[in-house]
Amino acid sequence: MPPVVARVVLDRTTTAFDQPYDYRVPDALAAACLPGCRVEVPFGRGNARRQGIVLSCEEAAATDRPLKEIARVVDSSPVLSDEMLQLCGWMREHTFCTYYDAVSAMLPAGLGLKMQESLRLLTLPDPLPEGDAGVALHLLQRAGGSMERGKLAEVLGVAEDAPLFAELQRAGWVECVTSAARRMQDATQKMARLAEPDPDAPPPSFTPKQQAVVDLLAETGPVSVRELLYFTGVTQAVVTALAKKGAVTLFEQEVFR
Numbered sequence: 171m172p173p174v175v176a177r178v179v180l181d182r183t184t185t186a187f188d189q190p191y192d193y194r195v196p197d198a199l200a201a202a203c204l205p206g207c208r209v210e211v212p213f214g215r216g217n218a219r220r221q222g223i224v225l226s227c228e229e230a231a232a233t234d235r236p237l238k239e240i241a242r243v244v245d246s247s248p249v250l251s252d253e254m255l256q257l258c259g260w261m262r263e264h265t266f267c268t269y270y271d272a273v274s275a276m277l278p279a280g281l282g283l284k285m286q287e288s289l290r291l292l293t294l295p296d297p298l299p300e301g302d303a304g305v306a307l308h309l310l311q312r313a314g315g316s317m318e319r320g321k322l323a324e325v326l327g328v329a330e331d332a333p334l335f336a337e338l339q340r341a342g343w344v345e346c347v348t349s350a351a352r353r354m355q356d357a358t359q360k361m362a363r364l365a366e367p368d369p370d371a372p373p374p375s376f377t378p379k380q381q382a383v384v385d386l387l388a389e390t391g392p393v394s395v396r397e398l399l400y401f402t403g404v405t406q407a408v409v410t411a412l413a414k415k416g417a418v419t420l421f422e423q424e425v426f427r
Contacts, residue, residue: 174200175230176240178211178222179258179269188268190225194237203227203240206248206255210241216336216346218287223273225255250276287319289335289344302326302334307343316347358422362409363392365419374415379404383412395420 177190193211195203203209205224213220219241250258254276261272291310298304306326310317323330338344364387376384382402387393395409402408412418 172229173237174203174227175237176203176209176227177225178209178240179225179273180211180213180220180222181270181274182220183268183270185266185268188262188270190269191222192230192237194239195227196239199240199243202243202246204248205252206250208244208249210244212238212241214331216331218331218346223250223255223270288316288347289319289322289338290347291315291343292345293343295341295343302328303338306334306338310344319346358424360395361392361421361423362387362395362398362413363419363421364388365416368416374417376412376417377408379408380412380417383408384417387418394423 174195175192176195178193179188179190191211191213193209203224205226208221208223210219211222212218217238221244250273258269258272258276261267261275262269265272289306289310291307294307294311298307306322309322309325319335320330323332323335326332326334328334335344335346339346362383364384379402383398383404386398386402395406398404398409399406409418409420413420
């Protein structure tokens with residue numbers, strides 16, 4: 171059976187490299203890899219993970235040209251329709267943006283993923299190598315064995331794609347770990363409610379401002395701290411003092427976008 175090849179456009183590409191790239195679709199991902207789905211693929215000499223979106227999938231004729239494989243399909247169903255994929259091409263030609271700039275304009279805020287690449291320490295040679303390699307290994311050890319590539323590069327004063335990181339991997343001292351995180355999480359707000367009273371403790375005494383907060387919470391139940399401050403006219407310090415007394419419980423609550 172001929173291999174299935176997906177044409178993928180990638181995030182974070184400059185205009186010079188803004189073109190579809192061919193990737194082989196593993197048999198295990200053939201059913202899930204559809205046009206309009208986002209995927210994770212290796213890219214460049216270091217095979218850094220990139221996010222991309224599939225433009226098309228088709229069976230390819232047998233060829234000796236080696237193709238890298240799609241690593242993961244992000245979406246369970248396409249996030250862009252065929253018409254939207256065609257519109258991406260039109261936008262690229264008429265507005266001088268990249269393919270993925272056009273894709274991002276169509277995706278809801280927060281749907282995008284941020285690829286986080288970290289280096290994880292596998293073994294610490296003794297003695298440490300000289301130069302930046304030794305410094306990098308020492309920093310990884312001090313950081314608990316793992317650090318984001320960008321942060322490590324910043325501390326070392328080198329580029330994120332510096333040959334140093336590939337050399338550390340080839341030596342077997344570190345490995346590269348890529349994870350995907352949402353670019354935007356649902357917002358949270360700080361809430362307040364009356365704490366359960368301790369029957370064995372003496373009743374607490376409150377200042378007039380603290381009493382106003384307690385009375386409002388007794389009447390309304392849990393409310394946001396922002397509303398609590400507005401309707402009682404007190405400052406954050408009053409609510410914090412009540413929390414320290416054990417009279418008020420503060421907690422976070424999601425505010426769905």
